[in-house]
Amino acid sequence: MERTYTKETKLVQSGNRRDKRTGAVNAPIYMSTAFEHTGVGESTGYDYARTGNPTREVLEETIAELEGGTHGFACSSGMAAIQAVLSLFSQGDEIIASVDLYGGTYRLFRQYWPQWGVDVRYVDPRDLQAVEQAIEKNTKALFIETPTNPLMQEADLDALSQLAKEHDLLMIVDNTFYTPLLQRPIEFGADIVIHSATKYLGGHNDVVAGLVVTDDDVLGEHLFNIQNGIGMTLGAFDSWLLVRGMKTLALRMEKHQQNAHAVWEMLKKHSLVTEVLYPGKGGMLSFKVQDEKLVDPLLRHLRLVTFAESLGGVESLMTYPSVQTHADIPENVRIKNGVTNELMRLSCGIENHEDIIADIEWALQEAERKTQV
Ligand SMILES: *Cc1c(COP(=O)(O)O)cnc(C)c1O
Numbered sequence: 001m002e003r004t005y006t007k008e009t010k011l012v013q014s015g016n017r018r019d020k021r022t023g024a025v026n027a028p029i030y031m032s033t034a035f036e037h038t039g040v041g042e043s044t045g046y047d048y049a050r051t052g053n054p055t056r057e058v059l060e061e062t063i064a065e066l067e068g069g070t071h072g073f074a075c076s077s078g079m080a081a082i083q084a085v086l087s088l089f090s091q092g093d094e095i096i097a098s099v100d101l102y103g104g105t106y107r108l109f110r111q112y113w114p115q116w117g118v119d120v121r122y123v124d125p126r127d128l129q130a131v132e133q134a135i136e137k138n139t140k141a142l143f144i145e146t147p148t149n150p151l152m153q154e155a156d157l158d159a160l161s162q163l164a165k166e167h168d169l170l171m172i173v174d175n176t177f178y179t180p181l182l183q184r185p186i187e188f189g190a191d192i193v194i195h196s197a198t199k200y201l202g203g204h205n206d207v208v209a210g211l212v213v214t215d216d217d218v219l220g221e222h223l224f225n226i227q228n229g230i231g232m233t234l235g236a237f238d239s240w241l242l243v244r245g246m247k248t249l250a251l252r253m254e255k256h257q258q259n260a261h262a263v264w265e266m267l268k269k270h271s272l273v274t275e276v277l278y279p280g281k282g283g284m285l286s287f288k289v290q291d292e293k294l295v296d297p298l299l300r301h302l303r304l305v306t307f308a309e310s311l312g313g314v315e316s317l318m319t320y321p322s323v324q325t326h327a328d329i330p331e332n333v334r335i336k337n338g339v340t341n342e343l344m345r346l347s348c349g350i351e352n353h354e355d356i357i358a359d360i361e362w363a364l365q366e367a368e369r370k371t372q373v
Contacts, residue, residue, distance in 0.1 A: 007181060011250060012248075014062040014247060027058045029239075030053055033049040049236070050231050055239045059072070059243050060072035064213050067180045068184050069213035069214050071216075071224070074197075074209065074210070074242070075227065075234055076208070076234055078198055080210050081210025082108060084230070088226070089141070091118070092118075093118050096131060096143070097121070098125050098143065098155070101148070103327065103329060105174070125160060128160070135163075135169070141172055144172065144173050145176075145177075146177075151286065151339065152277040152279050161188050164191075170191045170192060171190045172192045172194065173192070174195075176194075176199050179249060186213070192219065195210060195211040195212075198310065199311050202245040202313070203248065204314055207242055252314065252350055256350060258353065260285050262354075263346065263356060266360070267287050272290050274289070283312070283348045284348070288340065288343050291342065291371070294342075294371055295342070295367075297366060301366040304351065305346070305360060307319075311345075314350045316351060317346075318344060319347070322341050
């Protein structure tokens with residue numbers, strides 16, 4: 001009997017045993033845009049690289065399997081993946097989205113989607129009653145981030161997808177923060193899973209990419225037509241980088257999580273920190289400092305952790321959401337949602353946790369000395 005491998009094993013083995021001709025253990029990068037046909041009606045299965053590329057295919061099959069889906073699509077960025085999914089909707093449709101949402105997604109919804117005639121309503125997905133009340137006749141989908149960015153609030157995917165089923169809505173989940181190792185939305189009944197693979201899946205702060213997975217054949221066909229029709233596909237080299245990064249995802253996630261736990265313990269006890277937001281899983285946490293004045297000197301005094309706008313890579317990064325990732329959300333809305341000017345976000349890398357802790361402690365101490373709060 002054939003053994004079904006675990007997610008960790010499948011990740012490591014992705015791309016192996018595919019190249020029958022050479023036996024390459026690492027799937028080669030196919031930099032060919034065109035593929036020869038020997039005659040009319042004859043094909044190797046590939047004809048033009050936007051439609052299908054063998055390297056991209058390794059990635060697409062890997063993510064589909066990992067998320068428990070049947071169709072995977074690799075896009076040129078996380079935003080392109082979101083745009084691909086949104087292209088399923090048409091004028092007059094309405095979508096319900098998490099109120100605490102990645103800033104770029106919010107910007108796309110706000111700036112570009114009105115012109116397509118698709119409305120988005122924002123609801124706290126932890127409040128099931130509010131979600132249900134927001135559903136109208138023309139509501140077509142729930143767009144959920146869990147945990148949310150940067151407030152780290154978790155939604156009940158089971159209950160939400162039940163609600164989605166009852167009202168005939170598509171359930172779309174942005175699974176960037178947890179990755180399929182910590183959460184597989186399709187198991188809870190989600191129809192579509194989205195990733196900014198730029199983050200944990202890639203894991204090395206070196207490639208921008210997005211992924212979409214579904215377990216539904218009709219949706220799969222629609223998404224294929226969108227991906228191929230619009231052409232927001234991921235290139236062969238970037239696909240290869242992503243597969244390479246994903247091979248170590250399981251090891252990395254373990255270390256990210258250990259480090260986040262250790263930093264969480266330190267921050268909880270720190271006198272300059274008023275609140276730490278950590279759901280107990282994953283490598284992301286947010287915290288509030290006592291005074292907004294501490295933020296700039298804190299960031300200036302970091303020597304290991306880098307003040308930069310991304311997450312999920314091996315290097316620890318600290319982000320200031322109110323001026324970076326969430327700057328496009330109107331200030332009153334942003335602050336009402338809890339993304340205040342004292343809120344910092346930390347993506348714990350895989351460095352030694354004592355070094356990360358010492359760096360943040362030092363920077364906080366210097367910030368206090370400089371500002372005398
Ligand atoms: C970064 C991010 C995106 C956008 O992905 P890009 O790869 O930057 O285009 C979408 N959703 C979440 C949760 C993200 O963190």
